Amino acid sequence: MVQELFDRASANLNNELPFVLYRKPNEAVLNGVFQKDNQIYSVVDFSETGFVFAPFDLGSQPILLKTDEIIKAPIEYKGISLPIVDEISLLNESEKADYIKLITKALKVIKDGELDKVVLSRKIEINDEVSPINLFKNLLDIYPKAFCYLWYHPKVGTWIGATPEILVKSRGRQFTTMSLAGTQSSKEFLKPKWTKKELNEQQVVTNYILETLKDKVVSLKASDVASVEAGQLWHLRTEIKGVFKPGKFGEVLRALHPTPAVCGTPLANAKRFIAENENYDRSFYTGFLGELNFSTELARNKNRRNQENSAYRSVVKNSELFVNLRCMQISKIAISIYVGGGITNDSIPESEWNETVLKSNTMFRVLNHKLR
Ligand SMILES: C=C(O[C@H]1C=CC=C(C(=O)O)[C@@H]1O)C(=O)O
Numbered sequence: 001m002v003q004e005l006f007d008r009a010s011a012n013l014n015n016e017l018p019f020v021l022y023r024k025p026n027e028a029v030l031n032g033v034f035q036k037d038n039q040i041y042s043v044v045d046f047s048e049t050g051f052v053f054a055p056f057d058l059g060s061q062p063i064l065l066k067t068d069e070i071i072k073a074p075i076e077y078k079g080i081s082l083p084i085v086d087e088i089s090l091l092n093e094s095e096k097a098d099y100i101k102l103i104t105k106a107l108k109v110i111k112d113g114e115l116d117k118v119v120l121s122r123k124i125e126i127n128d129e130v131s132p133i134n135l136f137k138n139l140l141d142i143y144p145k146a147f148c149y150l151w152y153h154p155k156v157g158t159w160i161g162a163t164p165e166i167l168v169k170s171r172g173r174q175f176t177t178m179s180l181a182g183t184q185s186s187k188e189f190l191k192p193k194w195t196k197k198e199l200n201e202q203q204v205v206t207n208y209i210l211e212t213l214k215d216k217v218v219s220l221k222a223s224d225v226a227s228v229e230a231g232q233l234w235h236l237r238t239e240i241k242g243v244f245k246p247g248k249f250g251e252v253l254r255a256l257h258p259t260p261a262v263c264g265t266p267l268a269n270a271k272r273f274i275a276e277n278e279n280y281d282r283s284f285y286t287g288f289l290g291e292l293n294f295s296t297e298l299a300r301n302k303n304r305r306n307q308e309n310s311a312y313r314s315v316v317k318n319s320e321l322f323v324n325l326r327c328m329q330i331s332k333i334a335i336s337i338y339v340g341g342g343i344t345n346d347s348i349p350e351s352e353w354n355e356t357v358l359k360s361n362t363m364f365r366v367l368n369h370k371l372r
Pocket of ligand 1: 121181235341
């Protein structure tokens with residue numbers, strides 16, 4: 001069954017037709033959404049139905065894959081555990097020097113009071129030819145707890161990722177989001193010991209989410225902060241649950257993107273700093289992706305008498321969107337891995353560089369795995 005899905009995806013790649021394959025965290029089902037033409041459809045107000053693929057900068061409209069055909073198949077988790085790859089990108093001294101310069105500049109702006117936090121990132125380019133489908137199979141085996149995807153549109157490109165971060169998951173008007181930030185390697189510690197820098201960096205995200213959502217919800221509640229594993233990294237996470245006001249889903253989404261987990265505070269200053277200083281286009285990295293307004297039919301109430309069969313059927317809309325982190329873009333001849341991290345007053349440039357090297361391992365492990 002699952003082979004059918006991979007074959008179908010392969011055929012779409014050959015025929016240059018858009019599709020996405022994805023598996024939700026901890027689920028044993030592979031989903032495929034296949035579009036029958038090669039048009040680019042856009043999301044205008046988030047009332048649309050389809051698989052959304054949104055860039056970091058919503059100045060460009062998010063892309064909507066039409067759900068012309070949806071195929072699902074059960075899959076197993078093979079439980080592959082791979083060693084951390086040697087820190088390949090550490091070898092690139094000029095990349096390192098540029099990144100350290102960028103962080104040092106951000107630290108100056110933070111000290112001057114124009115920014116509290118900014119998330120900075122870089123792109124690692126590798127000249128290599130890979131099979132997107134084989135890479136995706138690796139991803140599924142290595143990261144069972146992540147949202148793993150392979151997205152393709154002939155007019156846009158091919159992206160692959162294994163992200164740990166939910167942007168928003170909604171069922172009707174009930175929703176969950178999360179504040180995820182702070183990073184440590186899980187190879188060094190059994191349980192991480194968080195420093196003031198990381199605790200503060202994550203608290204900024206939680207505070208921002210609670211504040212930005214408050215006029216769009218009828219209830220909102222944050223959990224305690226917990227340490228969670230993502231691949232071979234630890235992060236700090238707070239889960240935030242609530243109920244949004246009728247008709248406010250689009251506004252909730254726009255308020256949540258981008259959070260200071262991928263951009264910074266104050267938001268406008270952070271966006272400007274990124275646009276003026278990162279020196280590359282993030283494109284879909286730190287954007288978001290997933291199911292938008294998929295429908296679930298609720299069973300009708302059997303206790304009610306004298307009713308038409310369909311009269312009491314109700315349909316609820318579900319969305320499940322993830323932040324596009326730990327991802328790479330694949331072209332015919334090259335691969336680009338995207339990585340970043342939160343910079344605050346307590347950041348040490350060398351440690352921030354090391355953090356991006358650690359994060360790059362999430363994708364390097366997949367590339368180095370034998371199935372090429
Ligand atoms: C921006 C990234 O991660 C974000 C999510 C979790 C932890 C982060 C951090 O510790 O800086 C980042 O905010 C990335 O993986 O490229």
